[in-house]
Amino acid sequence: MDIPEGLRYTRDHEWVRVEDGGVRIGITDYAQHELGDVVFVDLKSAGTAVKKGDPVGTVESVKAVSDVYSPVSGAITEANADLESGPELVNQDCYGRGWMVIIAGAPVMEIEALMDAPAYRAYLEQEAK
Amino acid sequence: MRTPLFHEHEKLGARIVDFHGWDMPVWYSGIKEEHLATRRHAGLFDVSHMGEIVVKGPLSEAYLDRVLTRNIPAMKDGGILYTFLLNERGGIIDDLILYCMVQGERYMLCVNSSNKDKDHAWMVSRNSEGAVIEDKSDSYAMLALQGPFSGAILKTCVGFELSTLRSFHFALHKTIPYGELVISRSGYTGAGGVEIFLSPEAAPALWQSFLDQGAVPCGLGARDTLRLEMGYPLHGNDITESTTPLEAELAFAVDLGKADFIGKDALLDQQRRGIARRLVGIEVLDRGIPREHCRCIKDAREVGMVTSGSLSPVSGKGIALGYVDSQLKEGTEIFIEVREKHLRSVIRKPPFVSGTLQA
Numbered sequence: 001m002d003i004p005e006g007l008r009y010t011r012d013h014e015w016v017r018v019e020d021g022g023v024r025i026g027i028t029d030y031a032q033h034e035l036g037d038v039v040f041v042d043l044k045s046a047g048t049a050v051k052k053g054d055p056v057g058t059v060e061s062v063k064a065v066s067d068v069y070s071p072v073s074g075a076i077t078e079a080n081a082d083l084e085s086g087p088e089l090v091n092q093d094c095y096g097r098g099w100m101v102i103i104a105g106a107p108v109m110e111i112e113a114l115m116d117a118p119a120y121r122a123y124l125e126q127e128a129k
Numbered sequence: 130m131r132t133p134l135f136h137e138h139e140k141l142g143a144r145i146v147d148f149h150g151w152d153m154p155v156w157y158s159g160i161k162e163e164h165l166a167t168r169r170h171a172g173l174f175d176v177s178h179m180g181e182i183v184v185k186g187p188l189s190e191a192y193l194d195r196v197l198t199r200n201i202p203a204m205k206d207g208g209i210l211y212t213f214l215l216n217e218r219g220g221i222i223d224d225l226i227l228y229c230m231v232q233g234e235r236y237m238l239c240v241n242s243s244n245k246d247k248d249h250a251w252m253v254s255r256n257s258e259g260a261v262i263e264d265k266s267d268s269y270a271m272l273a274l275q276g277p278f279s280g281a282i283l284k285t286c287v288g289f290e291l292s293t294l295r296s297f298h299f300a301l302h303k304t305i306p307y308g309e310l311v312i313s314r315s316g317y318t319g320a321g322g323v324e325i326f327l328s329p330e331a332a333p334a335l336w337q338s339f340l341d342q343g344a345v346p347c348g349l350g351a352r353d354t355l356r357l358e359m360g361y362p363l364h365g366n367d368i369t370e371s372t373t374p375l376e377a378e379l380a381f382a383v384d385l386g387k388a389d390f391i392g393k394d395a396l397l398d399q400q401r402r403g404i405a406r407r408l409v410g411i412e413v414l415d416r417g418i419p420r421e422h423c424r425c426i427k428d429a430r431e432v433g434m435v436t437s438g439s440l441s442p443v444s445g446k447g448i449a450l451g452y453v454d455s456q457l458k459e460g461t462e463i464f465i466e467v468r469e470k471h472l473r474s475v476i477r478k479p480p481f482v483s484g485t486l487q488a
Contacts, residue, residue, distance in 0.1 A: 036156055037159045040416070040418050040440065042417070060418050065418075
């Protein structure tokens with residue numbers, strides 16, 4: 001299971017990367033693996049205000065539909081348009097080209113409250129028991 | 130419960146799910162890849178969870194002719210039929226494949242795993258003729274080898290020439306390593322190929338032999354998308370005890386001309402009154418995937434409900450089966466409500482794609 005250092009993670013298996021001007025959000029390697037072939041991604045559009053825990057989109061595999069929840073509060077400034085024609089990017093490169101949205105204005109406290117890589121790994125191990 | 134192939138699935142790293150009490154593989158490499166492998170080459174499915182009910186004795190023919198919807202006395206050895214067990218209201222208790230082993234003497238019903246106990250209890254309760262009815266599900270493993278390369282693989286592995294077997298017929302084929310095989314030219318994918326019944330002990334070796342010859346292991350996920358692309362109904366979703374074969378557009382599997390069978394009066398009555406809803410194929414024109422229970426809308430009015438939906442791995446479009454007002458003909462545009470969105474869709478007669486594809 002690929003869990004890169006330097007990212008923050010949620011219990012719903014989203015990742016958060018802090019960048020200039022906002023945080024980039026996607027789903028983790030564990031999540032894409034659980035879903036199987038992602039065939040459709042539907043994201044909220046830029047300009048949408050979200051609170052921590054609000055859905056920012058849905059990811060569908062052949063069999064299942066999953067919501068993606070915002071790990072932080074803020075406003076969506078960009079949604080990954082590449083996923084419209086290439087939903088499989090979520091499986092192929094979930095921490096890279098398979099990113100989902102960028103959210104600006106997130107409180108630092110909310111970001112710091114998320115798990116770091118070792119904590120997320122421990123969380124997955126505990127979940128597997 | 131586990132099939133005789135459970136450890137093979139584990140070895141292959143399958144994602145296992147609980148399917149009506151059975152630990153079954155939902156996918157190995159991925160649903161899309163397995164789906165396309167079946168259309169282009171050959172896919173191998175463990176369907177040992179399916180139930181086998183044997184009906185035998187001199188009264189078996191008369192009995193089956195009364196509890197099933199097709200003309201049983203017309204069946205010959207080696208013939209198979211798609212047919213139904215109906216309740217008195219004409220509702221579908223189960224859809225099944227009937228095998229004529231010895232005309233007038235011995236038949237086998239291949240039934241849905243989740244309905245097997247219910248089917249068996251129903252059949253016993255309606256057995257006024259006194260036929261011998263046995264649940265033999267534990268005596269059989271069942272493999273489905275599907276796709277355009279199935280014949281070549283079958284020939285290499287068990288020396289059987291598929292071209293000698295007509296569609297919807299079966300043959301008994303004796304082999305040394307795997308014992309006697311019941312090889313049936315049938316399937317649930319539209320890709321051609323066979324379904325094979327054999328002893329549970331022999332199943333892992335035959336499974337491995339097919340894989341060694343290039344068959345791709347496929348899970349229940351691909352089985353579902355393959356059948357949906359063909360428009361084949363799934364019992365529990367598209368057909369249930371509250372739907373009749375007439376509504377489900379499956380009248381071909383009902384012989385209303387024969388003297389009597391359970392459910393016949395209800396079907397004749399429904400035919401006289403008129404069919405209010407029917408099961409249709411629906412193709413989505415917008416981006417999006419219809420799912421079970423999504424509402425169908427036309428002119429701001431609810432006109433039906435999706436009973437199965439997915440994405441077609443071949444066309445990349447959302448596809449569905451659902452019941453709609455019977456006035457709505459093929460080509461009619463409707464909307465399917467998926468979460469808050471209304472997806473523009475069109476009623477289409479399945480299959481949605483061709484059953485096999487160029488390799």
